[in-house]
Structures are given as structure tokens and as C-alpha cells.
Amino acid sequence: VVVAVAGWGAWAAAGRALRPVRRLDAELAEITAADPRRRLAVPDPGNETARLARRVNGVLDRLERSTVHRRRFIADASHELRTPLTGLRAQIELALADPADPELVDTLRRSLRDSERLHRIVDDLLALARLDSGATPDREPVDLAALVEAEVARRTAPVRVHAKAEPGLTVEANRFEVTRLLLNLLDNAERHANGLVEVEARQEGDSAIVEVRDDGPGIPHADRDRVFERFTRLDAARSRSEGGSGLGLALARQIAAVHGGTLRAADGALGARLVLSLPLAR
Ligand SMILES: Nc1ncnc2c1ncn2[C@@H]1O[C@H](COP(=O)(O)OP(=O)(O)OP(=O)(O)O)[C@@H](O)[C@H]1O
Ligand SMILES: [Mg+2]
Known part of the structure; x- marks a missing residue:
């Protein structure tokens, strides 16, 4: 009986000790699913659980910053690609509307410039992506x-x-x-x-x-x-x-x-x- 009571006591104490960790776990599950800006509530400062919560919040901060950064990068890249694409499309439409236009060659030259520009941007973006991935090119x-x-x-x-x-x-x-x-x-x-x-x-x-x-x-x-x-x-x-x-x-x-x-x-x-x-x- 003594052993059983002691065992139960230890089990109950461990359960109590783990309660804050379980709460953090539940909160974290909600955060990742719902709101990327939410953070864990930091329990009584000074103990291990508080340190863990602060560390997790730090990781969430970094993830959020990198998401914002990435989103801006995609928006900028799309914008940058759209300008020459719009030009290219307008020039093709112009050429098709009047194939006998004596300025057709100029229009085609402008299209070529725009496609070269597109090419350059895509090349640079690919090079950046390669370098970002940490790939170390042959030296x-x-x-x-x-x-x-x-x-x-x-x-x-x-x-x-x-x-x-x-x-x-x-x-x-x-x-x-x-x-x-x-x-x-x-x-x-x-x-x-x-x-x-x-x-x-x-x-x-x-x-x-x-x-x-x-x-x-x-x-x-x-x-x-x-x-x-x-x-x-x-x-x-x-x-x-x-x-x-x-x-x-x-x-x-x-x-x-x-x-x-x-x-x-x-x-x-x-x-x-x-x-x-x-x-x-x-
Ligand atoms: N030597 C320089 N003198 C004055 N301003 C410069 C000089 N080099 C770069 N800059 C400024 O820094 C900006 C960024 O340069 P960066 O080389 O990244 O882009 P870019 O030359 O505009 O375009 P890209 O290099 O992609 O063709 C330039 O747009 C320019 O305003
Ligand atoms: Mg430059």
C-alpha cells in the first residue's frame, strides 16, 4: 500500500509539473494553425517553462520576419517582371494589328529589348536563389x-x-x-x-x-x-x-x-x- 501511494504521489507530481508544458503545446498548435503574429504567453518568469516559451517566441519572431521578407520579395519580383512583359505584349499586338507597317522592325527591336530584360531579371533571380540555398559553386x-x-x-x-x-x-x-x-x-x-x-x-x-x-x-x-x-x-x-x-x-x-x-x-x-x-x- 505504501509503495502504491508513493507511486501515485510521484505520478500526480509529475503531472502537475508537466501541466505548463502541455499548455504551451496546446497554444503552439493554435498559433501555427491560425495567427502567425500570436505568441506564447510566458508563465512565471525564471523557471524552465518560461525560458522555453521565450525561446519559442524568438523562433516565431524570426519566422514571421522571414515570411514578411519573402512576401515583399515576391511582390517586388512580380512587379519587376510585369513591366517588360506588358511592353512585350503591347508590341506584339501592335505588330499583329498592322503587319505591313514600315515601323514593324522598330517594334520588333523593342520587343527583343524587353525579352532580353526579362531574361536578365530571371537569370539574376535564379542566381540569387542558388546562392541563398547555400550551394557552394565549384571553386x-x-x-x-x-x-x-x-x-x-x-x-x-x-x-x-x-x-x-x-x-x-x-x-x-x-x-x-x-x-x-x-x-x-x-x-x-x-x-x-x-x-x-x-x-x-x-x-x-x-x-x-x-x-x-x-x-x-x-x-x-x-x-x-x-x-x-x-x-x-x-x-x-x-x-x-x-x-x-x-x-x-x-x-x-x-x-x-x-x-x-x-x-x-x-x-x-x-x-x-x-x-x-x-x-x-x-
Ligand atoms: N557607382 C555608382 N554610383 C552611383 N550610384 C550607384 C552606383 N552603383 C550603384 N548605385 C545605385 O545603387 C542602385 C543599386 O545598384 P544595383 O547594381 O543593385 O542595381 P542597378 O544597377 O540599378 O540594376 P542591375 O544591377 O540589376 O542592372 C542603383 O540603382 C544606383 O541607384
Ligand atoms: Mg547594377
Whole structure:
């Protein structure tokens, strides 16, 4: 009898102790099903259950933030894709309405530009999705100085592009991605420069630094983080049919990050100054 009573006592005590956990469990089941903004009520502070409730609430906060972020990203992406699609459709309708129109060729050229723009946006979105998934692309030793010089030599923009690269800057990287990063910086610099773009590659400690500078209006201090967000374009007045979609710097920073490096906008003597840092290969 004594053993039975002691056993029952222990069972009842365990049941009492678990009651708050059961309540949390029931609340959590409701939250996930119904309202993503609801949180667990935190019981008496200080005990283990309260700590658990706070931790779960923290996870819910993060999930909600990421959902909001994702929703905005999808809305922005759809909006960005709709502009060239609308143009494309209008041009096809125009061409079909009067196939004998002598301006048909112009209409087709405009359609081609819009489809190229669509293609570029989809390519960038796919690249971002790939990088987001944490996939580490194939790497090989890449000579950054040689890459900078080769890409600069290929530029055909009306502005002067000047390269200064220290030899022997080898990084372990995906050549395609690092080239894409550099091209995004060069495209931006050429687009905003008055007449001169300078690219400098040098060693600093264990890192390879690549700076792309231009003599344009620069990036205002207040916007130096924002420009790396997806779909941010500061010169909103620029028509959407020309210029970019605001993915270039987001992609560039993500590429730097998967390689263990950083990309930031810094103070420039004249205009913009974008600074890439990548760990040197050992
Ligand atoms: N060198 C620069 N000088 C001045 N402003 C710049 C420079 N580089 C980028 N910016 C500003 O930052 C914004 C974001 O740049 P980002 O490269 O991400 O997009 P984009 O060039 O507009 O489009 P995309 O690169 O997708 O073709 C630009 O729209 C521009 O307002
Ligand atoms: Mg760009």
C-alpha cells in the first residue's frame, strides 16, 4: 500500500509539473494553425517553462520576419517582371494589328529589348536563389589581378576604365561568380561615371581587395546599406525600361559572402567607391 501511494504521489507530481508544458503545446498548435503574429504567453518568469516559451517566441519572431521578407520579395519580383512583359505584349499586338507597317522592325527591336530584360531579371533571380540555398559553386584558384585586367580590357563603354592590379592575388573562388560580381560593379560605375572608372586590386593582410571607383555623383551616406537590398534603385526617376532592376549589388554582395568575403560602399574621393574583400588562397 505504501509503495502504491508513493507511486501515485510521484505520478500526480509529475503531472502537475508537466501541466505548463502541455499548455504551451496546446497554444503552439493554435498559433501555427491560425495567427502567425500570436505568441506564447510566458508563465512565471525564471523557471524552465518560461525560458522555453521565450525561446519559442524568438523562433516565431524570426519566422514571421522571414515570411514578411519573402512576401515583399515576391511582390517586388512580380512587379519587376510585369513591366517588360506588358511592353512585350503591347508590341506584339501592335505588330499583329498592322503587319505591313514600315515601323514593324522598330517594334520588333523593342520587343527583343524587353525579352532580353526579362531574361536578365530571371537569370539574376535564379542566381540569387542558388546562392541563398547555400550551394557552394565549384571553386578553383583564381588570379584576381589577371581577371581584373582581362575584364577591364574588354570594356567598350565611352568612359575611360583604368586598372591597377598587384600580381599574385590568388583566391579560391568560382570564376564565373567572381566575374559576374566584378562586371556588376563595372556596369554600375560606367553607368554613373562622368568620364573615368578606376579599378584597383591589392593585398591587405590575408585578403585581396578590389576597389571600383568612379567620378560620378557617388552613393549618399544614408543609402550605403540600402543599395545592397534586392530591387533597390536610388535613381527612381530612371525609366524602368532602361537601366537595371536593382539586383546587381544584392547579387554581388551575396557572391562575396559565399566566398567568405565582404562588399561595401565606402567614401570615395570623387564619386562611388565599392570595396570588395576576399580571403587569399593559402
Ligand atoms: N557607382 C555608382 N554610383 C552611383 N550610384 C550607384 C552606383 N552603383 C550603384 N548605385 C545605385 O545603387 C542602385 C543599386 O545598384 P544595383 O547594381 O543593385 O542595381 P542597378 O544597377 O540599378 O540594376 P542591375 O544591377 O540589376 O542592372 C542603383 O540603382 C544606383 O541607384
Ligand atoms: Mg547594377
